[in-house]
Amino acid sequence: MRSILSSVGAVAVCLVAGSAFANSTGITGRSGKQNGLSCTASGCHGGGSSTPTVTLEGPTALSAGQTGQYSLIITGGPGVKAGMNVAVDGATLTAGSGSKVVAGELTHSLPKGFTDGSARFDFSLVAPATNGTYKVFAAGNSVNDNKLETGDAHANATLEVVVTGGSDPAPIKEDDEGGCSAATSGAPAVLIAVFAALASRRRRQSRQG
Incomplete structure (x- = not known):
């Protein structure tokens, strides 16, 4: 308002x-x-x-x-x-x-x-x-x-x-940066690191088996 x-x-x-x-x-x-x-x-x-x-x-x-x-x-x-x-x-x-x-x-x-x-x-x-x-x-x-x-x-x-009885005010446009988007922007890199660690662990276990 x-x-x-x-x-x-x-x-x-x-x-x-x-x-x-x-x-x-x-x-x-x-x-x-x-x-x-x-x-x-x-x-x-x-x-x-x-x-x-x-x-x-x-x-x-x-x-x-x-x-x-x-x-x-x-x-x-x-x-x-x-x-x-x-x-x-x-x-x-x-x-x-x-x-x-x-x-x-x-x-x-x-x-x-x-x-x-x-x-x-x-x-x-x-x-x-x-x-x-x-x-x-x-x-x-x-x-x-x-x-x-x-x-x-x-x-x-x-x-x-x-x-x-008229039109509603235009909504305030939120900033595209920050918030959840900023918090999750590094997620792909983290997942890659996790998968690489798991793969390395499996290779070690395979050599020991």
């Missing part, structure tokens, strides 16, 4: 102003799929006094080729505006309202305002033709919208999706 969804991939949110203002229209590679890289780790956002809760909602099982509807929900934190980044290996992501696809990942088009304490980004995922477990990685940013990179906070979430 592979990880989707080994994973769906995750969306990291970078809502940036000032020197990083370009990221207010979205950024990829911050979902947590790429060696844990996040907005805070990349020097983008941080310093918020409270951390938001990020969750992924949607089906955890799909048939090959089926489209599932998912949502990334950011709750708490500074809670004025929100951004996100979602990524997954092997499956196809389709953007919903307020998001876009960039290099196969999802990110926000513009920072989305909070409503009743949370911000929601909807998207869809098309299951691949190969059976397996796919992991979706997501990151959400909750910012104070002060046009600076301070006072913001982010969190990550993952969701595994099991795909069935």
